[in-house]
Amino acid sequence: MGKPFRACFIGLTGIVSAPVSTGLGGGRSVQPYSHASAVDRIPNAVDLVAICDLVPALIDAFKERWGSRWPNLNVYSDFREMITTEKPDILLVATPDDKHAFIVEAAADMGVPAILCEKPLATTLADADKMIAAIERNGTLLTVEHTRRWDPFFHRVRELIDAGVIGEVKTIVTTLAGPRAMLFRNGTHAIDLQNYYAGGSPTQVWANLEDGFDGFTEYRGDGGHDPASEPGASGYVRYDNGVRALYNGTKGSLSDFEIDVLGSAGRIRISGTTAELHTVDGTTGETVQRSFPATMIMTGGIQGAWEELASTLAAGGTNADLRSNAYQARKTVQVLTGFLKSHDEGSRLIAL
Numbered sequence: 001m002g003k004p005f006r007a008c009f010i011g012l013t014g015i016v017s018a019p020v021s022t023g024l025g026g027g028r029s030v031q032p033y034s035h036a037s038a039v040d041r042i043p044n045a046v047d048l049v050a051i052c053d054l055v056p057a058l059i060d061a062f063k064e065r066w067g068s069r070w071p072n073l074n075v076y077s078d079f080r081e082m083i084t085t086e087k088p089d090i091l092l093v094a095t096p097d098d099k100h101a102f103i104v105e106a107a108a109d110m111g112v113p114a115i116l117c118e119k120p121l122a123t124t125l126a127d128a129d130k131m132i133a134a135i136e137r138n139g140t141l142l143t144v145e146h147t148r149r150w151d152p153f154f155h156r157v158r159e160l161i162d163a164g165v166i167g168e169v170k171t172i173v174t175t176l177a178g179p180r181a182m183l184f185r186n187g188t189h190a191i192d193l194q195n196y197y198a199g200g201s202p203t204q205v206w207a208n209l210e211d212g213f214d215g216f217t218e219y220r221g222d223g224g225h226d227p228a229s230e231p232g233a234s235g236y237v238r239y240d241n242g243v244r245a246l247y248n249g250t251k252g253s254l255s256d257f258e259i260d261v262l263g264s265a266g267r268i269r270i271s272g273t274t275a276e277l278h279t280v281d282g283t284t285g286e287t288v289q290r291s292f293p294a295t296m297i298m299t300g301g302i303q304g305a306w307e308e309l310a311s312t313l314a315a316g317g318t319n320a321d322l323r324s325n326a327y328q329a330r331k332t333v334q335v336l337t338g339f340l341k342s343h344d345e346g347s348r349l350i351a352l
């Protein structure tokens with residue numbers, strides 16, 4: 001193996017800088033949780049050389065926490081200056097949801113070969129398309145950090161579907177609940193996973209937003225910190241392979257997350273804490289239900305994202321080799337923005 005790739009981070013809030021947590025909260029605690037703690041674990045593949053944020057206190061806090069691990073870190077407030085000076089192989093973009101596009105576009109045009117962008121790809125289709133045009137004209141790798149695609153627990157469902165264990169996927173019901181169930185903020189994760197399990201591309205949607213969000217026709221999340229800034233939504237997605245899916249997101253309840261995938265020969269229900277496989281016993285014809293996976297070595301999805309991007313870059317691979325490439329992530333932006341358009345038009349079924 002050659003020298004580790006040079007990485008730079010833009011945006012230094014908790015998702016980037018948090019330490020590996022040792023406590024177990026409710027349900028599974030997937031570690032490493034943050035980008036710094038993920039890169040910390042793969043020193044042969046990636047080395048962090050510089051960080052950037054507009055807020056000096058976040059730079060100081062990052063250095064305080066991670067300075068002994070990366071003592072020679074260079075720090076910047078101007079991401080263009082960082083890219084010009086540091087010439088990173090991999091750039092992490094972890095700025096607010098609506099401030100990914102211009103940075104990814106600029107970085108691709110400045111010749112950064114691989115970019116890991118936090119989710120969602122963008123908050124408008126126009127931004128998503130500008131980003132895709134930029135990576136296409138520059139040959140840039142772009143991964144969007146829809147964490148569960150690499151989380152072995154959630155990825156196992158995709159493997160079971162691919163192995164034909166539940167037959168052909170027919171319908172999906174997705175539930176996202178709790179204060180963070182805002183459409184863009186965490187709805188992104190749920191809708192992306194729904195897309196991942198559906199397998200096709202969304203073609204039609206209808207949706208209805210929670211009360212008080214009439215006139216919410218475009219992202220106003222403002223960083224997505226305040227649950228009041230974004231609606232919960234209930235909606236329907238039809239895919240080009242015939243899969244029909246219902247999404248239900250509410251901020252007004254306990255926190256929960258579940259996806260129920262019904263296939264022609266079985267069913268899978270997965271949440272943050274449990275996973276059930278329902279199949280028909282070949283001998284008795286009875287429906288049997290069992291938990292899965294039986295055993296599994298867990299590595300956090302963020303580490304998986306970094307490992308995949310670094311190995312694809314090392315192998316001279318393309319965006320088609322990335323599990324959460326911009327073309328996949330664009331489908332999630334299509335559903336998010338399609339939901340807003342449908343609600344605005346009286347919750348009618350609209351073509352995407």
Ligand SMILES: NC(=O)c1ccc[n+]([C@@H]2O[C@H](COP(=O)([O-])OP(=O)(O)OC[C@H]3O[C@@H](n4cnc5c(N)ncnc54)[C@H](O)[C@@H]3O)[C@@H](O)[C@H]2O)c1
Pocket residue numbers: 010011012013014015052053054055058077079094095096097099118119120145146147185223224225
């Ligand atoms: N994958 C996950 O599970 C997960 C979890 C949390 C957050 N996120 C995503 O991470 C991103 C960051 O979210 P957040 O709420 O933690 O942070 P945030 O929205 O508060 O902003 C992140 C940081 O970006 C910095 N920033 C903004 N513009 C900048 C610029 N031009 N140059 C340098 N720095 C700049 C800000 O100063 C801020 O410190 C969002 O896209 C969010 O959706 C993902």
